[in-house]
Amino acid sequence: xxxxxxxxxxxxxxxxxxxxxxxxxxxxxxxxxxxxxxxxxxxxxxxxxxxxxxxxxxxxxxxxxxxxxxxxxxxxxxxxxxxxxxxxxxxxxxxxxxxxxxxxxxxxxxxxxxxxxxxxxxxxxxxxxxxxxxxxxxxxxxxxxxxxxx
Numbered sequence: 001x002x003x004x005x006x007x008x009x010x011x012x013x014x015x016x017x018x019x020x021x022x023x024x025x026x027x028x029x030x031x032x033x034x035x036x037x038x039x040x041x042x043x044x045x046x047x048x049x050x051x052x053x054x055x056x057x058x059x060x061x062x063x064x065x066x067x068x069x070x071x072x073x074x075x076x077x078x079x080x081x082x083x084x085x086x087x088x089x090x091x092x093x094x095x096x097x098x099x100x101x102x103x104x105x106x107x108x109x110x111x112x113x114x115x116x117x118x119x120x121x122x123x124x125x126x127x128x129x130x131x132x133x134x135x136x137x138x139x140x141x142x143x144x145x146x147x148x149x150x
Contacts (some may be wrong), residue, residue: 005085007092010047010059012039019055019083025075027137038072046096050076050089058085060093062105069097069149071107087119094123098149105149108134108142119143 010018015035022029038045044065050058057080061072071093076086097105108131109116125145134142 004053005057005088006051007048007089008051010039012036012050014049014059015058016114018059019078021056021059021075021077024078026051026073026112026133030073036068044114045072046093046100048089048093048096050085050092052080056138060089062093062097064097064100064102067101067104068104069093069102071105074107082116086116090119094147094149103150104146104147106144106146110135111141111143117145120147123147 015032017028018035019032035047038047038061042063044063046064047059047061050060051057058076060074063070063072066146068148071090074086074090074093076089106126106128107120107125109120111130125147128144128146130141131144133139138147
């Protein structure tokens with residue numbers, strides 16, 4: 001990663017920029033209200049952003065409940081993909097989760113998203129099951145993946 005890249009906690013002021021990234025990354029982007037509620041009303045939510053010279057180029061969210069971290073979403077701007085930034089972002093979230101007492105981390109990924117699955121496997125995630133028709137845009141199944149953090 002470039003020396004100009006920095007991680008920090010996401011704030012309410014970041015929502016507009018994150019929404020642009022969200023719309024460019026997902027067929028079912030989250031709404032402004034969803035992010036607002038996560039940041040202001042969900043005691044379990046943790047969101048971080050990755051910046052390049054002050055511009056948000058990626059973000060990752062998780063719910064930290066007792067000793068488990070559940071990744072809610074992770075995205076990198078399309079023009080920044082292929083630079084291992086997603087790996088760096090997820091590693092940072094894993095480190096924060098460990099610092100906050102998480103012992104395991106889980107996530108769902110589209111069964112067709114082989115690139116993301118490869119990244120998760122590289123970081124130690126294992127396949128744990130299928131959530132049938134999880135994605136409402138096309139009814140695609142989700143693969144549930146887990147990793148032990150400690």
